[in-house]
Amino acid sequence: DTEVTQTPKHLVMGMTNKKSLKCEQHMGHRAMYWYKQKAKKPPELMFVYSYEKLSINESVPSRFSPECPNSSLLNLHLHALQPEDSALYLCASSQVARGEAFFGQGTRLTVV
Amino acid sequence: SQQGEEDPQALSIQEGENATMNCSYKTSINNLQWYRQNSGRGLVHLILIRSNEREKHSGRLRVTLDTSKKSSSLLITASRAADTASYFCATAGTGGFKTIFGAGTRLFVKA
Numbered sequence: 001d002t003e004v005t006q007t008p009k010h011l012v013m014g015m016t017n018k019k020s021l022k023c024e025q026h027m028g029h030r031a032m033y034w035y036k037q038k039a040k041k042p043p044e045l046m047f048v049y050s051y052e053k054l055s056i057n058e059s060v061p062s063r064f065s066p067e068c069p070n071s072s073l074l075n076l077h078l079h080a081l082q083p084e085d086s087a088l089y090l091c092a093s094s095q096v097a098r099g100e101a102f103f104g105q106g107t108r109l110t111v112v
Numbered sequence: 113s114q115q116g117e118e119d120p121q122a123l124s125i126q127e128g129e130n131a132t133m134n135c136s137y138k139t140s141i142n143n144l145q146w147y148r149q150n151s152g153r154g155l156v157h158l159i160l161i162r163s164n165e166r167e168k169h170s171g172r173l174r175v176t177l178d179t180s181k182k183s184s185s186l187l188i189t190a191s192r193a194a195d196t197a198s199y200f201c202a203t204a205g206t207g208g209f210k211t212i213f214g215a216g217t218r219l220f221v222k223a
Contacts, residue, residue, distance in 0.1 A: 042213035098204035103154040
């Protein structure tokens with residue numbers, strides 16, 4: 001199984017809502033990532049987990065809250081988002097940090 | 113920033129032609145990776161080249177790395193319409209866990 005599964009594929013949420021994005025991999029990878037991508041732009045790194053510990057937070061606003069419940073799962077909790085947070089959110093994993101990364105298909109988030 | 117910068121930003125070629133994309137970066141790297149992205153969905157890893165390697169091949173792909181010039185190139189030979197996508201280089205630094213993506217090249221292969 002070489003897949004990274006992200007749910008949901010699409011999400012529309014209001015600025016007062018609380019929602020969560022989920023990511024799952026069963027490749028035994030010990031590094032997991034969240035990226036944000038705007039249209040026609042490269043993915044921007046948000047968070048890196050290594051061995052279930054948060055290793056990097058790229059100065060992401062606190063309205064985004066990552067969680068790594070176990071080595072296979074990665075969540076991104078969303079609260080009080082702004083319209084400018086609308087983007088494609090990509091999860092990825094790699095055997096070790098900085099290695100070949102496998103990406104999920106992303107969650108296309110729209111904040112209204 | 114060690115972010116890669118790519119050129120050209122966009123490239124349009126005929127099927128069967130070769131496509132070359134270039135990536136430049138600013139700081140020391142552990143490795144450099146190339147990814148493909150179709151239609152704004154997930155990225156697919158193409159190839160990883162380590163800082164002590166100069167060239168790597170994978171099928172129709174050839175990647176070179178020149179650490180003295182802090183640059184890399186991706187060559188796709190005998191391109192196909194299915195190669196139409198955005199291509200990104202990503203650099204992994206010598207310290208820490210970051211892999212940072214360059215701006216990308218949008219390749220369009222005409223049938």
